[in-house]
Amino acid sequence: MQIYYFEPDAMIQEATAREMKGNDLKPIMIDEEFFTRDLSMLAREGNATRGIVLSETPDTMKYVKTLRAAGCNNPILIITNHRNSIEAAEMINQGADDVIVRPFKSVQIIACINRTNRRSHGHDDASVQVGEIVAYFDGRDPEVSGHRLKLSQREHAIFSHLALNIGRVISKDNLYDAVYGMDDNQPFDKVIDVYICKIRKKIESRTGKKYIETVYGRGYKLAAPEEEEASKSDEGYGSSALQAVEEVLSTGS
Incomplete structure (x- = not known):
């Protein structure tokens, strides 16, 4: 699973990226310049399932707002150093999908991203x-x-x-x-x-x-083959019915 990962501290970035890569996560490192680029590509459907993980900085809220303003529907997760219910609620209200307190493991990131993606596509179950x-x-x-x-x-x-x-x-x-x-x-x-x-x-x-x-x-x-055949049959029936109506109208019968 690919994710976009913003972590300004080089030592923390190296350590967490190593753990991620060992647990089926492929972090694509991003920096402050990422948020000044044309982010419209993130709004494309295929990109929208890729998680964006942001380590908390003074500009975190600005980054979240920038992403959402660009039409980005990706799961956005904030990594923070301390537990603060008020700050976490504010981040979620501003557009983040979840707030995770350090230390964290890749399994938490994967679970949060998968949960957000399946619900956004109308799936309640895993x-x-x-x-x-x-x-x-x-x-x-x-x-x-x-x-x-x-x-x-x-x-x-x-x-x-x-x-x-x-x-x-x-x-x-x-x-x-x-x-x-x-x-x-x-x-x-x-x-x-x-x-x-x-x-x-x-x-x-x-x-x-x-x-x-x-x-x-x-x-x-x-799709299940049975459902696909039924769909094609329904389409065929609808087409035949429409043709019959058109023939009646054209003959005036």
């Missing part, structure tokens, strides 16, 4: 059932027919974003943002197609069914 697949929002790999489906880090990021948006078509650009975001080391633009193909094959090898649909010109959609 998992969702899609046919034979159980997709988890707590960082675990999905299960297919009760057995773990091992995914690489980037496959997991793509699958998780599709799972948050079950039944919705998600563009390739949004999936690309969900995996790479504003990282400087970005690969070729066909990489999402490659990862989708790998995930699809892994699922189909277990189920014999197609759970990830390619919607040409629009993106990809995760």
Whole structure:
């Protein structure tokens, strides 16, 4: 999981970043200049699930307001050195999603980000059932027919974003943002197609069914095959009914 991490103290940054990297967090370090850049990219759907972790400074409230004013809906977590209910409440009122007191562990960051993301997408539970697949929002790999489906880090990021948006078509650009975001080391633009193909094959090898649909010109959609067929049938019925009405109107019958 990628996060944007602001920590002005070099020694603390090094120590906490090391712990994060050892626990499935990939911190992208940001500084004061980050908040003066064009932050509109953060408002893109794929970027919106990436957490922003800010160590408290005198300018913390200004940074939060700047992010929200730019349309950023990312989970924003504030790291503070002391517990103060009034200050914490003010930070949340100004747009932060949570306040965490030092010392902290990566599992806390991951849990807070996952909770905020799943609720913002309308999921109250920590998992969702899609046919034979159980997709988890707590960082675990999905299960297919009760057995773990091992995914690489980037496959997991793509699958998780599709799972948050079950039944919705998600563009390739949004999936690309969900995996790479504003990282400087970005690969070729066909990489999402490659990862989708790998995930699809892994699922189909277990189920014999197609759970990830390619919607040409629009993106990809995760849905149970039965639901997908029913949706197509309904669309076909609606189209036939509309055609029949048009024929009646044209003949004046």
